[in-house]
Every structure is written in C-alpha cells, then in structure tokens.
Amino acid sequence: MIFQTPAEFAAALSALPHADAPARAAAEARNGQLTKPPGALGRLEDLALWYAGWRGEERPQLRAPQILVFAGNHGVTAKGVSAFPAAVTAQMVANFEAGGAAINQLARCFGAKMSVHPIRLDEPTGDFTEMPAMSQSELAEALSIGWAAVDPEADLLITGEMGIGNTTPAAAIAAALYGGDPASWIGRGTGLDDAGLARKAAVVAEGLERHQAALSDPQEVLRCLGGRELAAMTGAIARARSLSIPVILDGFICTSSAAVLEKMVPGALDHAVAGHVSQEPGHARLLQALNKAPLLQLDLRLGEGTGAALAIGVLQGAIACHSGMATFAEAGISSA
Numbered sequence: 001m002i003f004q005t006p007a008e009f010a011a012a013l014s015a016l017p018h019a020d021a022p023a024r025a026a027a028e029a030r031n032g033q034l035t036k037p038p039g040a041l042g043r044l045e046d047l048a049l050w051y052a053g054w055r056g057e058e059r060p061q062l063r064a065p066q067i068l069v070f071a072g073n074h075g076v077t078a079k080g081v082s083a084f085p086a087a088v089t090a091q092m093v094a095n096f097e098a099g100g101a102a103i104n105q106l107a108r109c110f111g112a113k114m115s116v117h118p119i120r121l122d123e124p125t126g127d128f129t130e131m132p133a134m135s136q137s138e139l140a141e142a143l144s145i146g147w148a149a150v151d152p153e154a155d156l157l158i159t160g161e162m163g164i165g166n167t168t169p170a171a172a173i174a175a176a177l178y179g180g181d182p183a184s185w186i187g188r189g190t191g192l193d194d195a196g197l198a199r200k201a202a203v204v205a206e207g208l209e210r211h212q213a214a215l216s217d218p219q220e221v222l223r224c225l226g227g228r229e230l231a232a233m234t235g236a237i238a239r240a241r242s243l244s245i246p247v248i249l250d251g252f253i254c255t256s257s258a259a260v261l262e263k264m265v266p267g268a269l270d271h272a273v274a275g276h277v278s279q280e281p282g283h284a285r286l287l288q289a290l291n292k293a294p295l296l297q298l299d300l301r302l303g304e305g306t307g308a309a310l311a312i313g314v315l316q317g318a319i320a321c322h323s324g325m326a327t328f329a330e331a332g333i334s335s336a
C-alpha cells in the first residue's frame with residue numbers, strides 16, 4: 001500500500017507540478033502561424049495548447065492513452081437505489097475481462113491500453129446512511145490502488161468505473177462538496193422509476209445528515225459517502241497530475257471523484273478536461289462548479305469511461321492539426 005493513511009495521500013498533493021509555461025507559449029506562437037484563420041479550429045485550439053503545456057512540448061504527439069476501469073460494490077444498494085442488482089458489478093468485470101463491454105470497443109477504436117481493477121467486490125462498502133462507507137485504512141487502500149495503476153509512460157489518462165449503485169455516492173459527494181438541495185444532485189442512474197428516485201433522494205439526504213460533522217474535510221466526504229472505485233479514481237487522477245499526464249474526465253461518478261481533489265487543492269484538476277456531459281442531471285451542474293466545459297454531449301449515461309474515451313478522438317484531432325499543419329510561411333500562403 002502506497003499510502004497507509006489518507007493524510008499521507010494529502011501530503012503527496014502538497015507539491016503538484018504545473019503546466020510548462022514556455023512550451024505552452026511556444027505552442028501558442030505556432031498556433032498563430034498555422035494555415036487557417038485565427039481561432040477557426042475553435043476549442044480544438046485550446047485543447048491542443050492545454051495538451052502541449054502539460055506534455056511540455058511545442059508539437060506534442062498522443063501515442064499512449066491509458067484507460068483504467070475500477071470496480072467496487074456499495075452497501076447502500078440495500079436501500080434500493082439502483083435499477084439493477086449489485087451482482088451485476090462482478091458480472092460486468094467478467095465482461096470487461098472478456099472484451100465484451102462498451103468501453104472495450106471504444107478503447108480499441110482509439111488505441112488506448114485498458115485495464116480493469118476490481119476492488120474487494122466481496123466486501124461492499126458500509127451503507128452510508130448507517131456508517132461511514134469506508135474506514136481510514138480502506139480509503140487509503142483504494143487511493144493507493146488508483147495511484148499505483150497509472151502507467152508513468154502513458155501520455156493521457158482516463159478513469160472509468162463499474163459499481164452498481166454508484167450514482168448515489170457520486171450525488172452525495174457532489175452535494176457535500178457544493179451544497180444545495182440533495183435532490184438536485186440525483187438522477188435515474190441505470191433507470192430508476194419515480195419511486196426509486198424518491199428513495200434515492202431520501203438516502204442521499206440521510207447520508208449527508210448522518211455525516212454532517214465530518215463533511216468540511218473533502219477526504220472525509222470521500223471516506224464517509226464514497227466508494228472504493230470512486231476513491232481509486234481520485235488516487236489515479238492525482239497520480240496523473242504528479243506525473244504531468246493529462247486527464248479526460250468521464251461522467252458524473254468520475255467527475256465527483258475528481259472534484260474531491262479540486263476541493264483539497266484548488267487547481268488540482270488543471271490537468272483535466274471534461275470529455276462529455278452525461279444524462280445524469282448532477283453532471284452538468286458539477287462541471288459548471290468546476291468551470292469545465294464538456295467536449296461532447298451525446299446523452300450517454302453509462303460510465304465505464306465511455307464518454308471520455310470518445311473524447312480521445314477529439315483530442316487526437318486537435319493534436320494532429322496543431323502538430324501536423326503547415327504554417328503560412330511553409331505553405332507560401334498570404335496572411336490576412
């Protein structure tokens with residue numbers, strides 16, 4: 001275990017690297033000379049400059065994207081907050097391992113190396129309406145698993161998840177970090193009916209009330225209300241930052257896990273962009289709170305890293321244009 005305690009994880013965030021300002025400036029200068037009207041590639045230009053800054057290269061390439069899928073089970077599923085039974089988590093892990101899930105196809109499409117990391121599926125987290133979801137050491141273990149899973153040679157990271165019930169902890173975390181009516185952070189997840197939605201709102205409100213005293217500390221939010229796969233995503237996104245590996249965030253669950261870092265250290269998500277906005281209504285709100293505009297809006301509500309994986313294609317396009325285009329001088333084209 002890399003971190004024995006959550007405090008050791010927090011200490012690892014004390015000296016995070018920043019984007020390389022000279023490389024970014026060189027990329028901006030190059031962008032200004034490319035054979036297109038200024039700004040004509042819109043947000044692709046911002047995306048390429050962001051990537052160049054984090055990779056420390058004026059003309060970067062994207063060669064080694066990594067997708068990590070973490071899985072965990074949730075005690076709170078006993079309260080009837082998902083349309084599917086908890087057994088589906090392990091069944092889907094087998095499906096990921098056999099190559100049959102949506103994320104397997106997208107990883108292959110975009111040339112990403114994907115791995116699956118089930119975390120103690122036989123030991124669901126505590127039901128957060130009754131107790132903290134995790135002990136200190138369980139949180140430290142999950143953060144460590146995420147941290148250790150990142151390949152230092154990767155040049156892009158995506159974290160996905162599988163965990164029946166996990167839109168409930170994601171909503172509870174978002175509500176604890178950003179406030180507002182708990183009901184405004186919930187959604188139908190895998191397809192809850194109206195009665196299920198009402199149960200879910202009550203469960204989130206109950207969890208917030210039970211753990212209220214602890215919720216001023218973002219790591220306590222993650223420990224009391226989160227889950228193993230969420231904490232592993234938090235750990236992996238932090239590790240990517242420590243290695244200056246850019247991150248594409250996925251849906252609501254991934255973004256809630258990431259938001260914990262931003263609350264711990266403002267700016268800790270500067271190396272991350274939002275791949276898409278999911279159908280889960282809390283996601284758009286959370287992205288707004290993080291000041292991140294999604295690259296795609298495709299009405300996905302799947303998780304696994306799928307929305308982020310699709311956004312690899314957008315990033316590949318941005319980088320290909322930025323690094324491959326001719327300048328006006330090279331092409332002998334008259335400027336405006």
Ligand SMILES: Cc1cc2ncn([C@H]3O[C@H](COP(=O)(O)O)[C@@H](O)[C@H]3O)c2cc1C
Nearest residue numbers: 082161162163164165166167189190302303
């Ligand atoms: C077959 C299947 C595959 C999935 N892949 C991702 N999820 C997604 O649905 C779950 C969250 O929704 P809720 O909170 O409503 O349970 C997570 O496991 C998430 O990754 C799936 C769900 C199912 C049923």
Ligand SMILES: O=C(O)c1cccnc1
Nearest residue numbers: 189251252278301302303
């Ligand atoms: O936004 C997500 O990632 C999401 C939404 C619903 C179900 N699973 C995941």
